[in-house]
Amino acid sequence: MTRKLKPTAKVSDELKKMLNDAIAIEIAASVQYMWQYVQVIGTKGVAVAGKFKETAIAEMKQAEELAERLWYLNGVPTTQLAPIKAGENLKEFLEFDTKMEEEGIRLYKKIIDQAQKEGDVTTAFLIKEILEVEEEHHDLFTTMLEEV
Numbered sequence: 145m146t147r148k149l150k151p152t153a154k155v156s157d158e159l160k161k162m163l164n165d166a167i168a169i170e171i172a173a174s175v176q177y178m179w180q181y182v183q184v185i186g187t188k189g190v191a192v193a194g195k196f197k198e199t200a201i202a203e204m205k206q207a208e209e210l211a212e213r214l215w216y217l218n219g220v221p222t223t224q225l226a227p228i229k230a231g232e233n234l235k236e237f238l239e240f241d242t243k244m245e246e247e248g249i250r251l252y253k254k255i256i257d258q259a260q261k262e263g264d265v266t267t268a269f270l271i272k273e274i275l276e277v278e279e280e281h282h283d284l285f286t287t288m289l290e291e292v
């Protein structure tokens with residue numbers, strides 16, 4: 145495999161594995177939220193459907209950013225997805241989505257620690273930005289859950 149880029153940062157396999165775990169979560173979240181958007185029913189569901197779609201697209205963009213960073217670090221982005229749980233009604237959708245975000249938030253905090261330990265400031269910075277968005281998603285889903 146040829147590489148166009150020569151990374152200035154050298155990171156551990158552990159950190160690369162963590163980035164791939166994050167990619168697996170992002171792609172899973174993207175599919176989960178998009179299928180919820182497609183399957184959403186009822187007046188309350190229709191009112192919030194756009195939020196699922198919007199968030200699904202945001203997750204896919206994060207997967208792309210992570211994959212680009214991992215590729216730069218001489219890693220290969222995974223094609224495996226983390227487990228998907230779409231749920232059968234709006235309340236379940238939002239409960240599963242809140243859990244998905246919590247899983248991401250936990251992992252991102254660990255990645256920031258690891259990246260900082262390894263002196264990979266750029267990865268730490270990228271993940272901090274993603275973490276901020278995940279906290280917004282978490283806030284969105286928990287707020288929506290209160291309304292269901």
Ligand SMILES: [Fe+2]
Nearest residue numbers: 170203206248
């Ligand atoms: Fe995400």
Ligand SMILES: [Fe+2]
Nearest residue numbers: 245277278281
């Ligand atoms: Fe998210």
